[in-house]
Amino acid sequence: MPQHGPALNFRDFVDDLLAAGDAVRIDQRVDPELEVGAITRRVYETKAPAPLFANLTGAEPGFRLLGAPAGLNSTGAQQYGRLAAHFGLPRTSTPRDILEKLIEAMHADPLSPVTTADAPCKEHVQLGDDVDLERFPVPLLHQEDGGRYFGTYGFHVVASPNGTWTSWSISRTMLHGRTTLVGPAMPQQHLGMIHAMWRERGLPTPWAMVLGAPPAAVAAAGMPLPAQVNEDGYVGALTGHPVEVVRAETNDLYVPANAEIVLEGTISPDETAPEGPMGEYHGYSFAESRPQPVFHVDAITHRTDPILPVCAAGLPPEENHTIWGTMISAASLDLLRSAGLPVDMVWCSYEAATCWMVISIDLDRLGRLGTTERALVDAIAEVLFDSHPGWLVPKVILVANDIDITDIDQVVWAMATRAHPGTSHYTFPDAPGIPLVPYLTPDEARAAKGGKSITSCLQPEQFQGTNKGITASFRGSYPKHLQQHVLDNWTSYGFR
DSSP states (O other), X not given: OOOOSXXXXXXXXXXXXXXXXXXXXXXXXXXXXXXXXXXXXXXXXXXXXXXXEOSBTTOXXXXXXXXXXXXXXXXXXXXXXXXXXXXXXXXXXXXXXXXXXXXXXXXXXXXXXEEOSOOGXXXXXXXXXXXOGGGSOXXXXXXXXXXXXXXXSEEEEEEOTTSSOEEEEOXXXXXXXXXXXXXXXXXXXXXXXXXXXXXXXXXXXXXXXXXXXXXXXXXXXXXXXXXXXXXHHHHHHHHTSOOEEEEOSSSSOEEETTOSEEEEEXXXXXXXXXXXXXXXXXXXXXXXXXXXXXXXXXXXXXXXXXXXXEOOOSSXXXXXXHTXXXXXXXXXHHHHHHTTXXXXXXXXXXXXXXXXXXXXXXHHHHHHHTOOHHHXXXXXXXXXXXXXXXXXXXXXXXXXXXXXXXXXXXXXXXXXXXXXXXXXXXXXXXXXXXXXXXXXXXXXHHHTBOOOEEEEOOOGGGGGTOOSSOOOSTTTSSOHHHHHXXXXXXXXXXXX
């Protein structure tokens, strides 16, 4: 029997979303050229259910697309329901519930994958001349995109030449032809590191790409785990069950057995082609393409009636923010806690397009430290900016833990009323950083340095463990018994 459960089986994940009303099956004919992207973008921006496109222009019968697989939900208590389902958590899970689950798995013993012969991803196999990526309804997601993007919500599988490190990592791929894709493999990414190992030997990199993967595996592939750590073992620790895998048809890599679609082949050691432009996670599309490695596809395997997941990147929140931002938050919180810093919570605000991270400081612990703002800022920068998760996020905001940092309204209020324009802003021009940040100068982007800052919304008295004033709010200005009385009578007052 194939492995089941929404965290470990994408088909179960989709079925559960449909049953919960958090996905809607669209049987009306929809065109993969721009219409799929337009609907998916509208879904993100209205927090509507995920669209399952079941009738696609030009597609083979049964081939489907799922948009917004980790978009937010407009239902308050289940706002993070789609994200929580990736980890097998209840749909009502809070951001803190999700982060603590991810951190717990980081400290658990890895559960290595197990090989199985029962592999739904092998129901259909195309090899050699039968390989044709254009059989799939690959969408053109934005009118300014340089091509149709096959891989927007899947992960690459590569292994070091000595076989000691297998990396599952996320990076997009654009359709380049019937048997080729093109996409980035940045040297700072694990995909790029392993590709460089093979290239130094003058060899193509054995490669696979998994689409419609176990949701927990996609999330783990986007987590900034340390180099040489195998994501597959982390997925087992996260879900409590080893991932079932199967050997690829054309190389020695292993892929999740119940994936919807698996592409196999090699990354060329020297061949490049133009890739992009593409609407990107920071919310912009720039009218330029870049030479990127070419991926040669030698085999395609897929389930019957396969579902290709789609992320239409752009203004937040979409998967680059909900999945990637959440995984970065968990890794950063664990890192700062392990360093003994007085950190209560970390959150990459989805609205900030994974360009800032808010850190909540425990005031009781801060007061006992007897430190200064400058010393605290430098300590956080030293730990964070030299790390892989800190490399990914350029701006850090410090607030006291009376602020719910998952509530963007409270973060904005804290920045407006607590950050001093003359003394609260600290820059770190020599810190390494991801070169994709839009505001970087060309020199900074080439050097992958600069544009890093920490803004402190901590007030002087908070370094003694006290607050300057009481927050004038429902939670701050009324007795607990009266708050509960109002909540208990809310509908009887006439409110919904």
